[in-house]
Amino acid sequence: KGLRVQDKGFLNTAVLRSKITYIDGDAGILRYRGYPIEQLALQSSHLETAYLLIYGSLPTSAQYKVFQGEVMHHSVVHADAEQFFRSFRYDAHPMAILTSALAYLGSYYSEANPSLQGQNLFTKGDAASLAIIDKQIFRLIGKATTLAAMAYRVRQGRDFVTPPTGLSYTGSFLYQMDHLGETDYKPNPVLEKALDVLFLIHADHELNASATTVLQTGSSLVDPYSAVAAGCASLYGPLHGGANEAVIRMLISIGRPGNVPAFIEAVKKREKVLSGFGHRVYKTSDPRSFIVRKMADEVFEVTGKDELLETAMALHEAAMKDEYFVKRKLAPNVDFWSGLIYRAMGFPLDFFPVLFAVPRVVGWLAHWRQMMLQDGGVKIWRPRQIYVGAPKRDYVTMEQRV
Ligand code: CMC
Incomplete structure (x- = not known):
């Protein structure tokens, strides 16, 4: 009773006060306990x-x-x-x-x-x-x-x-x-x-x-x-965390860098999703993606370059200048490059x-x-819903149902 606002996907619901991690999604900032x-x-x-x-x-x-x-x-x-x-x-x-x-x-x-x-x-x-x-x-x-x-x-x-x-x-x-x-x-x-x-x-x-x-x-x-x-x-x-696996499966399915434009078109037609791009909070860049990208080169010095790197770079470049992604503020997240490192290090895809x-x-x-340990103890998390189902109706026996 009295509930009027539905927040699908919790786009605007703060459920607690926290001292742990700070994110400024517009500025691309991530801090743990205040440390960048x-x-x-x-x-x-x-x-x-x-x-x-x-x-x-x-x-x-x-x-x-x-x-x-x-x-x-x-x-x-x-x-x-x-x-x-x-x-x-x-x-x-x-x-x-x-x-x-x-x-x-x-x-x-x-x-x-x-x-x-x-x-x-x-x-x-x-x-x-x-x-x-x-x-x-x-x-x-x-x-x-x-x-x-x-x-x-x-x-x-x-x-x-x-x-x-x-x-x-x-x-x-x-x-x-x-x-x-x-x-x-x-x-x-x-x-x-x-x-x-x-x-x-x-x-x-x-x-x-x-x-x-x-x-x-x-x-x-x-x-x-x-x-x-x-x-x-x-x-x-x-x-969520399965995106790093999904990115590599996507890159394998794209294959050569020359196939990137067709893939981008399929994303724009909503036939595909560009895994490793987009974030609920980051609307300019995910600071973790820069750290991972830099590290990929360090790892490749030891392991040799991953054969999918060229395709990933072509995909990244194409998406970053395409109107569809720019308008929606979609940039690479932490999962876009990490899978390439794991692959080069020899971990199985799944x-x-x-x-x-x-x-x-x-x-x-x-x-x-x-x-x-919060003040006042734990409150059980029990969200409410807005009921949009049938109004009260009377039970009918199976024989009476059509
Ligand atoms: N490829 C194509 N279009 C996209 C993508 C994408 N990866 N991400 C968002 N969009 C579109 C979306 O269709 C929507 O378009 P429109 O407004 O025309 O309907 C618009 O961009 C806004 O996106 P949204 O779906 O409302 O954003 P969200 O905050 O609900 O979802 C997300 C965030 C991460 C689930 C989503 O961006 C996504 O599915 N990305 C691919 C999966 C991925 O990489 N996940 C890892 C996230 S980072 C690490 C982690 O936390 O696990």
């Missing part, structure tokens, strides 16, 4: 930035040591999980595996169980409940890389690898993906650094569809594993959204923690 994304990409690391996003300030070296130690310590996954991973078909999409695995993980940690939330464990804000919150955060960030690597290896028919010690977060991930029993395995430092920067710039993006899903799910006081699994499911879609999900676990948890 460009400075963080250049000087920070994914794990240091994770601390910043979650706790609000850059860590001292002592704080970082503890945080890194906790995250890496919690990267090991219970040995029983191997059976779970082996239950998937050989061609299962790794995002389906990862989404399920995140929810499955929650079954191990009884202190996070929703049945205990009647006691408001997450929302009390005292030292004991803060410790419970942080433990789930360490586990989820630590195990995200392990679950992702397990999803990869099970499809390759490879044995699982115990997370190594002494490597960086991304180094450990690459080790778990690639290690084939060599005694002297070391990830390539340029690729390790590139992946770390990619992780960092994917770590958060304020209230995108998946972060919103995590908060909506978490607002029922369910455990964070279930909430993060819900976020991962949302990220899987081609309009694994690309996983490379978005793993670092985004950080942002999801930063938002979840902020919500759990």
Whole structure:
């Protein structure tokens, strides 16, 4: 009653106050806790930035040591999980595996169980409940890389690898993906650094569809594993984290640069979508896309150029000067170039959204923690609708229906 305004797709609804990430879509600005994304990409690391996003300030070296130690310590996954991973078909999409695995993980940690939330464990804000919150955060960030690597290896028919010690977060991930029993395995430092920067710039993006899903799910006081699994499911879609995979499929379908004009015409006739272009918030440029584009060249120096690069560049150039895209303020987003890097690094195509999900676990948890600890406690997210269905009518038996 009294509801008059429908906001389809939440174009103009602010559902909370947040101190985590700032975006100015007209100016193309992205800041984590006030720090420009460009400075963080250049000087920070994914794990240091994770601390910043979650706790609000850059860590001292002592704080970082503890945080890194906790995250890496919690990267090991219970040995029983191997059976779970082996239950998937050989061609299962790794995002389906990862989404399920995140929810499955929650079954191990009884202190996070929703049945205990009647006691408001997450929302009390005292030292004991803060410790419970942080433990789930360490586990989820630590195990995200392990679950992702397990999803990869099970499809390759490879044995699982115990997370190594002494490597960086991304180094450990690459080790778990690639290690084939060599005694002297070391990830390539340029690729390790590139992946770390990619992780960092994917770590958060304020209230995108998946972060919103995590908060909506978490607002029922369910455990964070279930909430993060819900976020991962949302990220899987081609309009969100699945776009990096969709971009490469699109480039493969276009083929040669000479086919770009025909593709652009098909987009303008709405027969196709230009994946990796457009954004709900950015209306001039996505600052992350410049970082990724620059990094692509650094990675290609090691791996060699991707054969689709010329087509991507031709597509980019054609779209940026075409009236259809200019009028609608459509520019490349973070997904336009990232897939080319992942491909050059040898990741399978359907694994690309996983490379978005793993670092985004950080942002999801930063938002979840902020919500759990907000003043006044958590309010369950329950939007309203405007009912436009049938008025009251009386039931008719099946014989009376025509
Ligand atoms: N190709 C062709 N036309 C487009 C595209 C595109 N990629 N994106 C938007 N448009 C058109 C759209 O059809 C509409 O035209 P009109 O006003 O004539 O109907 C106009 O531009 C405005 O777009 P919108 O759909 O109202 O914008 P939105 O804010 O609802 O959607 C979006 C944003 C990202 C879902 C959309 O731009 C899109 O589908 N892009 C392709 C998928 C993609 O790259 N997603 C990754 C987003 S960035 C990373 C992430 O957050 O996951």
